[in-house]
Structure formats: C-alpha cells, structure tokens
Amino acid sequence: MPPSDGEVRFSAPHVVEYAYRRSVGAVLGRFFTGLRERKLIGTRTRAGRVLVPPCEYDPDTGESVSEFVDVGPAGVVTSWAWVQAPSAKHPLPRPFAWALIRLDGADTSMLHAVDAGAESGMRTGLRVKPRWRAQTVGEIRDIECFEPEAAR
Amino acid sequence: MSEVEPVKSIVTPTRLEYEYTAVGAQARFLDQIAHGRIIGQRCPQCRKVYVPARGACPRCGVPTAEEVEVAGRGTVTTFCVVRVPSENIHLKLPFVAAHILLDGADIPFFALVGDCDASEVRMGLRVEAVWAPREEWGPTFANIRHFRPTGEPDVDYEKFKEHL
Numbered sequence: 001m002p003p004s005d006g007e008v009r010f011s012a013p014h015v016v017e018y019a020y021r022r023s024v025g026a027v028l029g030r031f032f033t034g035l036r037e038r039k040l041i042g043t044r045t046r047a048g049r050v051l052v053p054p055c056e057y058d059p060d061t062g063e064s065v066s067e068f069v070d071v072g073p074a075g076v077v078t079s080w081a082w083v084q085a086p087s088a089k090h091p092l093p094r095p096f097a098w099a100l101i102r103l104d105g106a107d108t109s110m111l112h113a114v115d116a117g118a119e120s121g122m123r124t125g126l127r128v129k130p131r132w133r134a135q136t137v138g139e140i141r142d143i144e145c146f147e148p149e150a151a152r
Numbered sequence: 153m154s155e156v157e158p159v160k161s162i163v164t165p166t167r168l169e170y171e172y173t174a175v176g177a178q179a180r181f182l183d184q185i186a187h188g189r190i191i192g193q194r195c196p197q198c199r200k201v202y203v204p205a206r207g208a209c210p211r212c213g214v215p216t217a218e219e220v221e222v223a224g225r226g227t228v229t230t231f232c233v234v235r236v237p238s239e240n241i242h243l244k245l246p247f248v249a250a251h252i253l254l255d256g257a258d259i260p261f262f263a264l265v266g267d268c269d270a271s272e273v274r275m276g277l278r279v280e281a282v283w284a285p286r287e288e289w290g291p292t293f294a295n296i297r298h299f300r301p302t303g304e305p306d307v308d309y310e311k312f313k314e315h316l
Binding site for chain 2: 021036089139
C-alpha cells in the first residue's frame with residue numbers, strides 16, 4: 001500500500017543469521033554423544049558432586065574432572081518460568097515452562113523446556129522425564145522437552 | 153561408549169528476523185539505485201559526502217540534505233581475500249571483499265571485487281561497478297554485481313589514507 005504521506009519507503013525482510021559450529025571437546029562431547037544414545041551423562045568431582053550438564057573442571061577447585069556418571073533420565077523441577085506466547089524459535093509451539101531440572105543423581109540443575117499443558121500444571125518439585133525426539137543426532141534438542149512423570 | 157563415533161561439534165543457530173523499512177535518505181538511495189544512479193549526501197558543515205547517506209553527518213551531528221551523485225568507479229582502500237567457506241555464503245572461493253571509495257565520496261562502502269585474480273587486488277586499485285542487466289534492476293545494492301579493475305594507474309596511499 002503506498003504511504004499516505006507520499007514519502008518513498010521500502011520494506012524488506014532482513015535476516016541476520018550465524019550458524020556457528022562449535023567444537024565441544026571431550027567432556028561436553030561425551031554428554032552430546034550420550035544424548036544421541038538417549039542417555040544423560042554428568043561428571044563427578046573429587047568431592048563427589050555430580051555436575052549435569054558436565055563441566056570440564058570442578059567449579060569449586062578448578063581441578064580437572066574426568067569421571068563420568070549416568071544420571072536421570074527423570075528429575076525434579078527446582079525453578080521455572082511460564083512462557084504463555086512461545087516464539088517461532090522456542091522448542092514447543094504451545095505454552096510451556098522453561099525450567100531448571102535437577103536430574104536424579106545430579107547435584108546441579110539443567111535448563112530445559114517442560115510441556116506441562118497449563119501453568120497450573122507446573123510447580124517447583126514436580127517430577128519430570130525427558131521426551132526424546134524420534135531421530136537423535138547428538139545435541140540438546142534430542143530432548144524435545146521434559147514432561148510430568150505421571151502420565152498426562 | 154568406545155565403539156560409537158563421539159560427537160565432536162554442534163551447530164548453534166543464531167537467527168534474528170527483521171522487517172527492515174528504509175525511509176528518508178536511505179529510501180532515496182534505493183529509489184535512485186533502481187535507476188542506475190548512486191547518490192549520497194554532503195554535510196553542510198564538514199562538506200564530506202556520505203554514500204549511502206543516513207540523513208545526518210555522524211561527525212557533525214547535523215542533518216544532511218544536499219544530494220550528490222557519485223561515480224560508479226572508485227578506489228579499493230582495504231580488502232580481504234576470503235578463502236574459508238561459510239555455510240551462509242554461496243560464493244566461489246576465493247573471493248575478495250573490499251572497501252571501495254567511490255569518486256566523489258568521502259566514505260568507502262563494502263563490495264565484492266571480481267573479474268580478476270584475487271592476488272591482483274591491492275590497496276589503491278582502481279575499480280568500476282559491474283551492473284546487473286537493466287531489466288533486473290530494483291531498489292537494491294544487488295544491482296551492482298561486483299567491481300572490476302579499470303586498468304587505470306593505482307591511487308597513491310596518501311590520497312586515500314584518511315578514508316580507511
């Protein structure tokens with residue numbers, strides 16, 4: 001539609017996109033390899049803390065961490081925020097929660113989406129389990145989202 | 153785990169989608185380049201010519217209104233020979249991205265240099281615009297496919313060093 005003020009103007013889509021390919025290293029590489037196998041893997045520090053996602057070093061001491069442990073796959077929501085209007089880039093096309101999830105056997109929490117249906121279905125302490133996508137490739141989106149452990 | 157191929161890298165997409173609307177000086181530039189003309193604006197205070205213009209002088213902070221047409225030829229001030237592939241750039245390697253100071257302009261702009269070997273591109277090289285066929289012209293920089301060497305003698309560094 002021509003502008004009513006007679007001024008010349010042009011509009012066009014402008015997309016800024018960088019598809020970064022990141023080397024993940026031995027520790028996160030193990031985590032992503034685990035996701036491809038539908039397993040969740042953390043690292044255990046000398047003091048016995050289990051870090052998920054794994055860290056290459058102990059955040060308390062700076063010491064290298066090399067012991068891997070299986071965790072989850074289910075866990076507990078420790079904190080969350082409800083997304084009422086997801087954007088096109090969000091993992092779910094319907095309202096969902098971003099949540100910090102402490103997987104069983106882990107001492108740290110991992111961020112992921114929870115498909116709780118409605119905000120009233122979310123709460124801190126909720127037990128959740130991963131919903132794997134049909135074809136896993138070795139990245140965080142191999143987990144489509146988490147969902148309440150009690151079948152909905 | 154030892155028998156499976158480990159994951160060594162991941163792709164992390166970063167994407168921002170805008171609907172960009174050009175008005176004022178930018179729209180005027182696009183309207184004119186659709187007719188094969190490259191226009192800029194001259195600052196009323198420092199007299200510098202900006203191409204493409206944004207409607208104000210970034211140095212003096214005053215509006216620019218005087219329109220100036222500049223040539224489709226100019227001088228390579230700096231350049232980069234790109235030899236590394238990128239997933240979003242579909243150009244044959246190597247290609248040369250350059251800053252080109254058009255004759256009559258005081259600020260270089262970014263364009264490709266072609267029709268010559270990458271090793272021939274140098275600071276001070278004289279180049280001219282290679283336009284797409286007229287029937288393909290639209291309000292876009294893409295009307296200029298690239299710049300190519302003119303064969304004129306190189307410009308001395310002292311003449312363009314303030315425009316780097």
